[in-house]
Amino acid sequence: MIAAREETVSAPIEPLARRIEALAAFPPGVMEALRESLAGLGLRARSVPPRTGLAGAEGPAGAPLLVGAGWGARQRILADGRRQILGFVLPGDVIGVDPHRAPLRYAATVSLTAMVVADAEPLRTMGLALPSRDAPLARAMRALAAAEEALLSHQVTRLGRQTAYERVGHLFLELRERLCLAGVEQGDSFTLPVTQEILADTLGLSIVHTNRTIQQLRRDGLVSITGTQVTLVEPKSLAGLTDYVPLATMLGRS
Amino acid sequence: MIAAREETVSAPIEPLARRIEALAAFPPGVMEALRESLAGLGLRARSVPPRTGLAGAEGPAGAPLLVGAGWGARQRILADGRRQILGFVLPGDVIGVDPHRAPLRYAATVSLTAMVVADAEPLRTMGLALPSRDAPLARAMRALAAAEEALLSHQVTRLGRQTAYERVGHLFLELRERLCLAGVEQGDSFTLPVTQEILADTLGLSIVHTNRTIQQLRRDGLVSITGTQVTLVEPKSLAGLTDYVPLATMLGRS
DNA sequence: CGGCCAGTTGAGTTCCTTCAACACTAGTGG
DNA sequence: CCACTAGTGTTGAAGGAACTCAACTGGCCG
Numbered sequence: 001m002i003a004a005r006e007e008t009v010s011a012p013i014e015p016l017a018r019r020i021e022a023l024a025a026f027p028p029g030v031m032e033a034l035r036e037s038l039a040g041l042g043l044r045a046r047s048v049p050p051r052t053g054l055a056g057a058e059g060p061a062g063a064p065l066l067v068g069a070g071w072g073a074r075q076r077i078l079a080d081g082r083r084q085i086l087g088f089v090l091p092g093d094v095i096g097v098d099p100h101r102a103p104l105r106y107a108a109t110v111s112l113t114a115m116v117v118a119d120a121e122p123l124r125t126m127g128l129a130l131p132s133r134d135a136p137l138a139r140a141m142r143a144l145a146a147a148e149e150a151l152l153s154h155q156v157t158r159l160g161r162q163t164a165y166e167r168v169g170h171l172f173l174e175l176r177e178r179l180c181l182a183g184v185e186q187g188d189s190f191t192l193p194v195t196q197e198i199l200a201d202t203l204g205l206s207i208v209h210t211n212r213t214i215q216q217l218r219r220d221g222l223v224s225i226t227g228t229q230v231t232l233v234e235p236k237s238l239a240g241l242t243d244y245v246p247l248a249t250m251l252g253r254s
Numbered sequence: 255m256i257a258a259r260e261e262t263v264s265a266p267i268e269p270l271a272r273r274i275e276a277l278a279a280f281p282p283g284v285m286e287a288l289r290e291s292l293a294g295l296g297l298r299a300r301s302v303p304p305r306t307g308l309a310g311a312e313g314p315a316g317a318p319l320l321v322g323a324g325w326g327a328r329q330r331i332l333a334d335g336r337r338q339i340l341g342f343v344l345p346g347d348v349i350g351v352d353p354h355r356a357p358l359r360y361a362a363t364v365s366l367t368a369m370v371v372a373d374a375e376p377l378r379t380m381g382l383a384l385p386s387r388d389a390p391l392a393r394a395m396r397a398l399a400a401a402e403e404a405l406l407s408h409q410v411t412r413l414g415r416q417t418a419y420e421r422v423g424h425l426f427l428e429l430r431e432r433l434c435l436a437g438v439e440q441g442d443s444f445t446l447p448v449t450q451e452i453l454a455d456t457l458g459l460s461i462v463h464t465n466r467t468i469q470q471l472r473r474d475g476l477v478s479i480t481g482t483q484v485t486l487v488e489p490k491s492l493a494g495l496t497d498y499v500p501l502a503t504m505l506g507r508s
Numbered sequence: 509c510g511g512c513c514a515g516t517t518g519a520g521t522t523c524c525t526t527c528a529a530c531a532c533t534a535g536t537g538g
Numbered sequence: 539c540c541a542c543t544a545g546t547g548t549t550g551a552a553g554g555a556a557c558t559c560a561a562c563t564g565g566c567c568g
Contacts, residue, residue, distance in 0.1 A: 076410075076411050078411070078415060078416075079497050080497075082415045083415070084410060084411045084414040084415040086407055086410050098399075098400075106407060106499055107407055142352055149403070150360065152403070152407075152410065153330065153340055153360060155410050156330075156338060156340050156406065156409050156410055157330050157332070157338045157340075159413035159458060160338040160413045160455075160457075160458030161336045161337070161338040162332075163555080164555080164556070195513090195515090196515070197514085201414075201415075202414075203414075204414030205556075206557055207514095207515090208517090208556090208557075208558080208559095209556055209557070211514095211515065211516065211517090212516090212556095213556095243333050243334075245360055250360040417523080449545085449546065449547090450546075450547070459524075459525090460525050460526075461547090462524090462525075462527095462548085462549090463524055463525070465548065466524095466548090466549090469548085509568105510567105510568090511566100511567090511568085512566085512567090513564105513565090513566085513567105514563100514565085515562105515564085515565100516562080516563070517560100517562080517563095518559105518560085518561085518562100519558105519559090520557105520558085520559085521556105521557080521558075521559095522555105522556085522557070522558090523554105523555085523556080523557080524553105524554090524555075525552100525553080525554075526552085526553075526554090527550105527552085528549100528551090528552105529548100529550085530547105530548080530550105531546100531547085531548075531549100532545105533544100533545085533547100534543100534544090534545085534546105535543085535544085535545100536541100536542080536543075536544100537540105537541095537542080538539100538540090538541080538542090
């Protein structure tokens with residue numbers, strides 16, 4: 001892959017726009033205007049190498065960041081080294097919009113793969129704008145916040161009341177949906193660029209058991225994996241088995 | 255207990271005010287004014303019996319609710335009946351401020367004990383007020399939202415990477431702190447008005463194992479339980495053992 | 509080639525669950 | 539007044555889910 005290290009490329013707003021479009025259900029005209037105003041912000045993109053702190057314990061957050069490409073994670077490290085990943089950070093996510101809502105001293109956000117991010121200071125003020133006037137971007141930012149909370153609820157339910165088998169399938173469905181909403185993947189297949197250790201720390205399982213569980217899903221013909229490419233062979237069955245509620249349903253497009 | 259069913263008592267804003275005072279760190283004058291403006295809202299309190307839906311699947315949310323007394327829970331029920339409690343709802347909490355941030359079709363909020371709540375429509379508009387003017391109440395509401403997210407992070411870490419023993423101790427510490435922040439308890443002791451089944455569904459454990467784990471904590475002299483009264487005998491040791499990070503620390507009082 | 513990392517497999521152990529039974533309390537109706 | 543029931547807490551025993559330890563494979567890169 002050709003590195004785009006220092007160069008300032010055009011702002012990677014497309015994943016964010018796609019997500020807003022999918023979740024906030026604006027009329028076409030409004031969406032068009034919103035996309036233009038996003039482009040007009042002139043956000044500067046930069047690339048971040050893997051395993052780098054983006055926010056939290058490893059460095060003060062500063063401006064909020066818009067993710068354009070790559071995978072990151074919010075994680076918490078316990079005193080004895082155990083790690084729990086609270087959730088993945090994917091294209092279209094905005095981290096640290098509200099300084100009051102980021103528990104900096106607790107959870108750090110790190111890059112897992114190489115990422116493209118943009119300092120998104122303008123989103124902070126616009127995103128928190130007066131809601132009574134119902135500025136579309138403000139509404140959109142609140143919808144994104146709702147999606148983030150829904151993801152945490154998913155994560156709690158997975159960890160608390162699902163078996164290893166269900167957890168893996170549920171997580172795959174969630175990743176597929178999030179990547180599709182952001183427009184970086186489509187169909188029943190997606191690239192999973194993280195190790196099984198990362199998956200294990202997300203799912204609250206050991207590496208070994210994560211591995212065995214994935215194999216079981218393959219043997220059962222529910223998923224198919226080639227390299228980093230994951231294909232959901234029977235997405236409907238998988239959703240039924242794992243009690244998966246799509247984000248689109250949870251947020252209700254109301 | 256004498257029921258206060260239909261009567262409209264004075265608004266139970268004290269727990270909310272206490273929490274804001276503790277978490278948002280306003281100067282005394284500002285805090286005084288904020289407390290007065292809260293009182294001036296004229297919120298009407300009503301009581302809710304146990305095991306009643308407050309918001310979510312069992313009934314449209316409508317206005318946001320300010321909790322004055324009693325315990326509730328946000329919960330998710332899986333298709334086969336398994337239940338996961340996402341978090342407790344305690345005095346001083348406000349639920350459903352932002353309609354976009356409440357995944358209604360997913361998680362329901364129910365009362366566990368009798369509760370006193372107030373329809374808090376005014377908090378919605380005031381809480382989402384223009385932040386550039388930094389209205390104290392708006393800042394406070396965002397601090398509360400931050401606290402809620404921090405609690406979910408706690409919950410994820412407990413469920414994903416802690417043993418049963420650690421989970422119980424960690425939860426007790428969290429409940430103690432939340433009740434103290436709201437001013438409804440103080441010291442190292444608090445009333446726990448819920449069954450072990452509720453605790454089990456919160457901790458992602460079976461009832462039996464929850465029971466045995468609590469007993470182990472008692473035998474180890476870390477907690478002491480009499481009826482519904484829980485006393486943290488060795489809060490410091492417990493915090494060390496369970497890697498407990500107080501909310502006050504997480505939110506940084508910045 | 510040699511070393512490192514991710515993935516895989518086997519074996520034994522621990523943690524937690526399930527099933528079942530029993531004690532205790534409170535509320536209920538005969 | 540007392541049997542009856544239901545809900546909660548508690549305990550024992552057995553099984554299963556997930557973990558740990560360990561070894562081995564294959565790819566990738568210096």
